[in-house]
Amino acid sequence: MTSVIALLAACLPIVTIGYIGVCLASPWGRCTRCRPGGKNRTCLACNGTGKRPRLGWQLYVYARRLHRDGDH
Structure with missing residues (x-):
């Protein structure tokens, strides 16, 4: 184990x-x-594009914004 x-x-x-x-x-x-x-034009999660940002990318953008806003 x-x-x-x-x-x-x-x-x-x-x-x-x-x-x-x-x-x-x-x-x-x-x-x-x-x-x-596939693409669903009425999907509210992706606005009908069929693409959404990955969770890792969302976390990266969140951390980048925290860093940027914390410097002011």
Whole structure:
């Protein structure tokens, strides 16, 4: 059990850095509400585009705005 926890702890930074790379390379993901049918013009979550910002990108933008507004 200890070796499994150690393996997970060793893989966590690799997975995190990989997800950060995906968010920086492609910040837009598919809309979870429109996914089965593709673009849904009446979807309020994505405004009918079928694309929504990824969670990692939203967190990055939030942190960037906190930093920017905190400097004033």
